[in-house]
Amino acid sequence: MTTMPAGRRRPLRPARVVLHLFLGTVAVGWLFPILWAALTSLRSYEYTATHGYVSLGGWTLDNYVTAWRTAEFGKHFLNSVYITVPAVLLTLFLASCVAFVIARFSWKFNIALLGLFTAANLLPQQALLIPLFRMFTEIPLPAWMSDSELLYDSYWGLILVNVAFQCGFCVFVLSNYMKALPHELYEAAMVDGASVWRQYWQVTMPLCRPALAALATLEVTWIYNEFFWATVLMRTGDKFPVTSSLNNLRGEFFTDNNLVSAGSVLVAIPTLVIFFLLQKQFVRGLTLGASKG
């Protein structure tokens, strides 16, 4: 680029203008599909059908009401909560346990253990579908846990599979984070006679709050967005979490793009809220995994 590196000299004005123009255009272009969806969702189908979509007018909120009712979003959002909340908590808990042992003690299996977890997070899920699908249809659950009486088509199954796949990433990030904590902390705790569990729970975990917050934000988004497992490991339409219920929405709203857009906006809202409120956590979580934070 033609501008000078920041901080060296006052940059040339015209070059800066070009840079802002370029970035502004790209940014608006990037926001456009989302804004377009929001715009379409606020217009009545009758109006856009007669005037075309490249027009203005026909403002209404009816699409949201109709979409919410037809696609039963209330129920599906609740399903997403049932799956996401336990899955995130369990992922963070189990991952922090492993990460703590990896960071706190060195033995010869540390590297292998870390590799085993991290790699599990990167395998293509579809490649594991066949045995997992069979396994889930063979494992019985008591009726009070799932009306399917199987791990297949139950929230439990989805929670477990999400935890198993997301653990790797969290183990990786948390073990790096924990290794950076000063080791003297443990010396002090040991002298106090603190057990390993207390060292983990009362010394390490409170210090990991920033990393845990970042990971929680990221994992909520990822598990809420998870589409594949819910699509293949669920059968009962009523039990689908919101992201995979999108696929049913396609059939129901087939002829009405305004309804599709209202549905899309509704599904996007939780992640957008997280994004705007916890942007820092979100970004930190993503980059913690790639660099050493």
Next chain:
Amino acid sequence: MSDLPLVQADRAVPPAAPTTVTGGRGRRLRLLSRTDRVVITLMVLVPLLLVVALVWLPAVATVLLSGTNWDGIGPLGEIDWVGWKNYDDVVNIYPPFVPAVQNNLLWLAALFVVATPFGMFLAVLLDKELRGSRFYQTALYLPVVLSLALIGFVWQLIYSRDQGLLNAVLGSQTDWYGDPHVNIWAVLVAAGWRHVGYIMLLYLAGLKGVDPSLREAAAVDGSSEASTFFRVVFPVMRPINIIVLVVTVIESLRAFDLVWVVNKGRNGLELLSALVTQNVVGEASRIGFGSALATIMLVVSLVFITVYLATVMREEKR
């Protein structure tokens, strides 16, 4: 990360006796009590069992099943070993296989040649101290928080034949998601839209970690900004480059949600992941055959996962 609370003064310990210190991290497992050892074992074993049972065991089973003719219904005792036959069938008598491989490669190429460099370019621009940089960044990585399934729907509003924006503006009648000649490109634009933001984010973090004195030294030597980037900054970001490469490969291999919501991965949108899924949950459950497809995916991904692990573990040793 630097604002860790200090150890309370009254808890500070005099240097431990030489017998307990073996240097570096605590490696005094043998000094632990029995309870502690049980706790440690459980802390590792429970998550490990879960991951082995739900990830690694299925991975091994997939590879084994790919050599059998199991139909998924009969008892395990009736399974016959058929060797490479499933692979032979996949390559020779399964019409969607070749288009799927082509599409996966096209996916990789599009992300790697267009979306990744563009994301990197934007990161370089945004790395400057720039007024409004936050707004630009936010706009660019907003799509990253959306699921690819949702992205398929958001773009449908643009691509739909009768109600889409694109046809309205161009005055054309193309069914962007349905026409097998164009739909893969339409889907790739949507996938790239998300990928750019992700890559930008990774490089932005990578660029912040580059020692500024390197750039200053290059500038003093009269190196232009572009050549400084390619000859000094880019090589220094080697670990990030490898991670981005692996992320891109894995993403292209795992691509699934977007084509599944469009048309379940048929008619121009064949992908390996969709073919595997069709063979399991679809009308015909061909276990051995589907496993052969899955094993191909596994092998490719494991190569790159190994590269990834080698990179991050080496970083860690520093």
